[in-house]
Amino acid sequence: MDKIKTMWIRAGVAALLLGLCFTVYHTQCLLDREREIRFIDRVPVFLPNGKILKALSMGHYTSLADYFWLHSVIYFGRRAIDHDNMYYLHMLSSGDVKQAEHLKEDPAMHKETSGPRVSGEKQQQWVKNWHTAQSGKPQPPDSIPFMDSKAIPRIFDFPNFGTMDYIFPLIDRVTQLNPYFITPYIFSSVVVLSATGEIDWAIHLLERGYRNNAMRWELPFYLGYIHWIYKGDAETMVRYLKEAVQKPDCPEYVDGLLIGFSRNLKQEEITGLYFKSMLESTQNREIRERIQELLTRLESE
Amino acid sequence: MSVWTIALNTYRESIRNRVMMNILLFAIGLMLLSMVVGEWSLGEQAKVIKDFGLSAMSIFGLLIAIFIGIRLMVQELEQRTIYIIAPKPIHRWEIVLGKYTGLALTLIVNVVLMSAVLLGISFFIEGVLDLYLLPAFFLIYIEILIIVAFALFFSSLMSPQLSAIATLAVYVVGHLSNFFYEYVQVYPDKGLHWLFKTLYYTMPNLEKLNLKMAVVEHLPQPPNAVGIAILYGLSYIVIVLLLTMIIFNRRDFK
Amino acid sequence: MMSVPAVHIEDLTKIYSGDLGKKPIRAVEHLDLDVHRGEVFAFLGANGAGKTTTLKCMTRLLFPTQGKIEIFGVSNRSPKAMHPVGFMPEQPHMYGYLTGREFLSLVSKLFKMNRSLQKERIEFCLEKVGLKARADQPVRGYSRGMMQRLGLAQALINDPELLILDEPMSNLDPIGRKEFRDLILDLKAQGKTIFFSSHILSDAELVADRVGILNQGKLINTGKLEALIQEETRFIDVAFVLPPDQISKLGCEKKQTLQHDNKIQIRFESEEEMQPVLEKILKLNGHVVSVIPQKRSLEDIFMTEVGG
Numbered sequence: 001m002d003k004i005k006t007m008w009i010r011a012g013v014a015a016l017l018l019g020l021c022f023t024v025y026h027t028q029c030l031l032d033r034e035r036e037i038r039f040i041d042r043v044p045v046f047l048p049n050g051k052i053l054k055a056l057s058m059g060h061y062t063s064l065a066d067y068f069w070l071h072s073v074i075y076f077g078r079r080a081i082d083h084d085n086m087y088y089l090h091m092l093s094s095g096d097v098k099q100a101e102h103l104k105e106d107p108a109m110h111k112e113t114s115g116p117r118v119s120g121e122k123q124q125q126w127v128k129n130w131h132t133a134q135s136g137k138p139q140p141p142d143s144i145p146f147m148d149s150k151a152i153p154r155i156f157d158f159p160n161f162g163t164m165d166y167i168f169p170l171i172d173r174v175t176q177l178n179p180y181f182i183t184p185y186i187f188s189s190v191v192v193l194s195a196t197g198e199i200d201w202a203i204h205l206l207e208r209g210y211r212n213n214a215m216r217w218e219l220p221f222y223l224g225y226i227h228w229i230y231k232g233d234a235e236t237m238v239r240y241l242k243e244a245v246q247k248p249d250c251p252e253y254v255d256g257l258l259i260g261f262s263r264n265l266k267q268e269e270i271t272g273l274y275f276k277s278m279l280e281s282t283q284n285r286e287i288r289e290r291i292q293e294l295l296t297r298l299e300s301e
Numbered sequence: 302m303s304v305w306t307i308a309l310n311t312y313r314e315s316i317r318n319r320v321m322m323n324i325l326l327f328a329i330g331l332m333l334l335s336m337v338v339g340e341w342s343l344g345e346q347a348k349v350i351k352d353f354g355l356s357a358m359s360i361f362g363l364l365i366a367i368f369i370g371i372r373l374m375v376q377e378l379e380q381r382t383i384y385i386i387a388p389k390p391i392h393r394w395e396i397v398l399g400k401y402t403g404l405a406l407t408l409i410v411n412v413v414l415m416s417a418v419l420l421g422i423s424f425f426i427e428g429v430l431d432l433y434l435l436p437a438f439f440l441i442y443i444e445i446l447i448i449v450a451f452a453l454f455f456s457s458l459m460s461p462q463l464s465a466i467a468t469l470a471v472y473v474v475g476h477l478s479n480f481f482y483e484y485v486q487v488y489p490d491k492g493l494h495w496l497f498k499t500l501y502y503t504m505p506n507l508e509k510l511n512l513k514m515a516v517v518e519h520l521p522q523p524p525n526a527v528g529i530a531i532l533y534g535l536s537y538i539v540i541v542l543l544l545t546m547i548i549f550n551r552r553d554f555k
Numbered sequence: 556m557m558s559v560p561a562v563h564i565e566d567l568t569k570i571y572s573g574d575l576g577k578k579p580i581r582a583v584e585h586l587d588l589d590v591h592r593g594e595v596f597a598f599l600g601a602n603g604a605g606k607t608t609t610l611k612c613m614t615r616l617l618f619p620t621q622g623k624i625e626i627f628g629v630s631n632r633s634p635k636a637m638h639p640v641g642f643m644p645e646q647p648h649m650y651g652y653l654t655g656r657e658f659l660s661l662v663s664k665l666f667k668m669n670r671s672l673q674k675e676r677i678e679f680c681l682e683k684v685g686l687k688a689r690a691d692q693p694v695r696g697y698s699r700g701m702m703q704r705l706g707l708a709q710a711l712i713n714d715p716e717l718l719i720l721d722e723p724m725s726n727l728d729p730i731g732r733k734e735f736r737d738l739i740l741d742l743k744a745q746g747k748t749i750f751f752s753s754h755i756l757s758d759a760e761l762v763a764d765r766v767g768i769l770n771q772g773k774l775i776n777t778g779k780l781e782a783l784i785q786e787e788t789r790f791i792d793v794a795f796v797l798p799p800d801q802i803s804k805l806g807c808e809k810k811q812t813l814q815h816d817n818k819i820q821i822r823f824e825s826e827e828e829m830q831p832v833l834e835k836i837l838k839l840n841g842h843v844v845s846v847i848p849q850k851r852s853l854e855d856i857f858m859t860e861v862g863g
Contacts, residue, residue, distance in 0.1 A: 063356040180518040306664040317652040384644035388614035389665040
């Protein structure tokens with residue numbers, strides 16, 4: 001009799017534990033649905049500057065730089081690629097219904113148990129913010145005579161302008177913590193700049209990179225690229241390229257660019273050469289993809 | 302010889318108390334990280350693994366230094382084994398040096414194994430054995446030894462809890478040294494410059510032993526930099542150990 | 556020429572500085588004591604009398620505030636003085652992660668013994684204390700009694716000329732205590748000097764040649780045991796068997812008497828008082844079972860000196 005009683009008690013306790021585990025899981029899912037910002041999308045409410053972060057890191061600033069680098073990449077990826085963001089809402093509000101419908105058919109958008117639930121009011125606020133941001137969007141420079149007028153809006157569409165407010169501040173922290181980490185400079189000057197159009201940020205980062213890595217040819221090379229493509233400033237481009245060719249290990253195609261310019265090649269040919277040189281300069285898959293995309297756009301115009 | 306006897310006994314204690322389990326944690330953690338980090342690092346997987354690996358080695362070493370370093374002497378008193386050891390024909394300083402050497406032995410095995418794991422994983426990712434990391438491994442070891450010396454020193458003076466706080470404070474101040482130096486340069490007559498100056502010159506500047514960025518980024522180093530850093534670290538260790546031995550020499554075991 | 560004493564303590568004073576606001580504690584004051592070679596010296600005193608403090612000063616665990624201590628003529632300020640010494644603290648603790656054998660090996664290395672001698676002494680000591688069967692088990696699994704035995708084994712590892720033991724029999728059962736007493740006497744027969752502190756006065760009485768009584772840090776009495784315990788007999792207890800109707804004929808109504816069945820015990824204050832009664836018992840066909848003289852015990856001395 002006692003044995004049966006003990007058995008029932010044990011079974012009861014086991015059932016209770018299972019029930020509680022299920023309750024915990026289910027309530028967590030419910031709470032997640034109420035959250036407005038996805039975990040991976042969150043940025044720190046207060047991001048101390050790099051010097052303070054360096055002091056706080058207790059000598060582990062390279063690891064902290066890497067952490068912020070990973071965070072930057074994830075942040076960029078979610079904002080640029082993830083459908084579940086303000087860009088989709090903009091599509092809807094701007095009337096680009098076809099694109100919005102295409103996104104709407106994505107099963108991930110309509111799973112009841114996943115993704116944030118956003119109130120109508122919140123949606124309205126985001127759309128309003130988006131429009132405000134668009135009014136401050138940088139315009140392509142007038143003085144790019146080699147560029148066809150059709151090409152300009154294609155290359156300078158800056159699709160993520162105003163949707164990635166923290167990307168440059170994050171990369172800024174990365175480079176303050178570890179100014180010798182080259183990939184963030186190149187990523188920001190090629191991929192991020194073409195998505196957001198924040199030219200001044202890109203130049204600021206590259207200049208820091210150049211100050212700290214004076215013997216690297218890539219930094220003056222990309223500074224020249226920005227001044228050429230985004231500002232139409234040929235003189236500054238040439239100056240930077242001349243500095244780049246002085247650096248050790250500078251590849252020959254950089255010299256080829258300078259030679260091409262001195263031989264008065266057409267400016268679109270120089271731009272094409274520049275993009276091709278940039279393709280050669282990096283093995284990074286994502287950066288190469290973006291450069292190829294820009295090159296394709298240029299060549300198609 | 303008594304030093305060596307006590308050292309080997311301390312080492313044996315660490316092995317039997319499974320202190321080395323941290324290496325397993327380190328290895329597993331790093332492998333998991335390398336799997337996760339690949340996609341997110343945009344081609345910088347090897348660099349991220351090396352950075353995190355070096356940081357983890359330093360942190361594991363710091364934790365061992367604080368928690369085990371403090372327990373080295375405290376345990377002898379709490380468990381009353383000092384009443385068996387101290388009345389033997391050995392000097393008190395031999396006990397201190399033996400305990401320190403034993404933990405140093407444990408830590409060198411720890412650091413060597415963790416280094417091997419890190420080199421192995423980075424070789425697996427990059428296909429190249431990056432021996433440029435070796436000076437960083439060595440200086441991480443020296444840094445940990447400095448912290449152990451301070452842990453031993455504080456534990457011979459105060460309670461284990463206060464010793465842990467004081468040792469951690471040495472680590473923090475050691476890494477903020479450059480900040481103190483810059484403050485004194487920028488504000489030579491202002492505010493707490495006298496305090497920062499004192500801290501800068503009395504506390505070990507652990508940043509001088511921090512080569513993590515230089516080795517991962519393959520930055521050129523002056524030829525004697527590593528040698529001078531090692532000498533700097535060893536000098537601190539000897540000073541702190543001597544002070545500990547002096548205190549221990551006159552200590553009553555009630 | 557007088558031989559150098561095994562232990563020479565001169566004007567030993569130990570004062571512990573008090574914690575904040577508290578008065579300093581004078582644990583031992585102006586202690587002078589010599590322990591001669593080959594004798595068993597029992598150091599007695601109540602809790603807090605200063606016995607352990609004295610032993611710790613001798614074994615370099617504490618530093619005297621004043622005074623000096625010499626072991627076989629060598630000042631104990633130098634660790635060399637501890638070469639011929641074996642010390643067992645009260646409730647000895649060993650490293651739990653070592654086996655008994657490993658622990659003894661560690662201790663033997665601290666005496667810088669050569670390898671073959673180490674092995675020999677380890678096996679001998681394990682055998683001597685009866686721990687051979689458990690020698691390869693971790694110490695953390697030992698009982699308190701086994702710890703005590705191992706503590707003694709490590710004290711004997713260097714074949715010491717002087718054995719200092721702090722409350723050596725406190726954790727032993729009666730059989731263990733008997734074995735321990737036999738061991739002490741065996742060591743004494745080998746010419747060793749033994750200095751031990753104890754609360755168990757009967758054990759001290761059974762093995763000690765000389766005793767010292769400590770009270771509140773001061774040595775109040777010291778001397779050979781026989782000299783302290785007076786030769787003078789205090790009482791004589793006589794036990795005999797006599798039919799109940801014959802007892803009144805002895806004339807001992809006023810005497811302290813115990814009766815159990817037919818057996819009677821009477822306490823006499825002197826031999827002169829006892830003799831006539833014994834003759835009467837024999838005349839009345841009684842049977843004398845025992846005649847036991849009661850001398851003054853060590854406990855009596857202790858209570859007098861310490862109890863006040």
